[in-house]
Amino acid sequence: MAFVIYELNGNPISLAVTRAWRPKIEETAGNTPEDIDFDFYHMNGYTGVYWNYRGLVYYLVSDLPEKVNIHQLLDWSAS
Amino acid sequence: MKECEEIKVLMDIYLDGEFGEEDTQRIQNHLSTCSGCSEIFEKRQQFLNLLKESEIRKEVPPGLELSIRSKLRKTELQQQKKPSFLKARSILAMVLLLAGIAGVGLYVLQKFPFGSEEDADFLRVVTRDYKDYLRQELPLEIQSSDREEVIRWFKNKVNFNLILPSFRDRNIKLLGGGD
Numbered sequence: 001m002a003f004v005i006y007e008l009n010g011n012p013i014s015l016a017v018t019r020a021w022r023p024k025i026e027e028t029a030g031n032t033p034e035d036i037d038f039d040f041y042h043m044n045g046y047t048g049v050y051w052n053y054r055g056l057v058y059y060l061v062s063d064l065p066e067k068v069n070i071h072q073l074l075d076w077s078a079s
Numbered sequence: 080m081k082e083c084e085e086i087k088v089l090m091d092i093y094l095d096g097e098f099g100e101e102d103t104q105r106i107q108n109h110l111s112t113c114s115g116c117s118e119i120f121e122k123r124q125q126f127l128n129l130l131k132e133s134e135i136r137k138e139v140p141p142g143l144e145l146s147i148r149s150k151l152r153k154t155e156l157q158q159q160k161k162p163s164f165l166k167a168r169s170i171l172a173m174v175l176l177l178a179g180i181a182g183v184g185l186y187v188l189q190k191f192p193f194g195s196e197e198d199a200d201f202l203r204v205v206t207r208d209y210k211d212y213l214r215q216e217l218p219l220e221i222q223s224s225d226r227e228e229v230i231r232w233f234k235n236k237v238n239f240n241l242i243l244p245s246f247r248d249r250n251i252k253l254l255g256g257g258d
């Protein structure tokens with residue numbers, strides 16, 4: 001699993017990436033950024049969002065307030 | 080490949096120690112020769128161990144139960160499309176799962192709160208890593224704000240080609256990463 005850290009005004013945001021293990025994910029995963037389905041979760045006081053993209057699973061977690069929709073700021077144009 | 084699909088379904092029952100000698104042998108044989116499945120198996124096993132040692136989740140956020148039910152329903156529908164061998168096992172697994180919800184709801188919420196065990200497994204690990212990072216117990220192995228450099232660093236560290244997004248908001252900066 002790749003564990004990457006970003007920062008927004010001093011608040012760390014982590015993005016963990018791993019390979020999709022289920023063929024189901026590969027079938028239904030968004031192959032274009034517009035197709036991505038975001039799932040939200042709460043765990044141990046943190047809010048997170050996870051999604052599939054081109055055979056990979058992404059988990060984003062931060063201690064930012066829920067209303068900061070970081071995932072909407074993702075830019076895949078360089079990938 | 081077809082064998083792998085079966086093994087992945089049977090793995091959980093195997094982990095619960097509910098198989099006879101023949102099935103156990105078959106799974107063990109497969110795991111000893113298939114690195115893909117054995118990797119998944121190890122992750123699930125780790126998850127079960129993690130579950131045993133982790134504290135029971137006490138409060139359930141509103142709406143979560145509903146989302147679990149809807150995910151279970153989706154899973155059920157998908158299972159129905161599978162071949163009969165799997166179907167029988169899957170239905171059995173589903174019945175056990177539903178019985179579990181009625182009986183030990185909290186445990187099931189703990190185990191399957193996010194649609195699949197793997198999701199829950201990873202979310203747990205990810206949240207723990209994040210917490211460790213905040214406590215400065217998880218130093219970054221590569222410190223760089225250069226996306227390409229970070230991707231290159233991961234090249235031999237992870238077994239997939241990392242696709243890393245950037246962020247449209249220039250205030251969000253890449254700090255680095257680790258594996």
Ligand SMILES: [Zn+2]
Nearest residue numbers: 083113115116
């Ligand atoms: Zn296999």
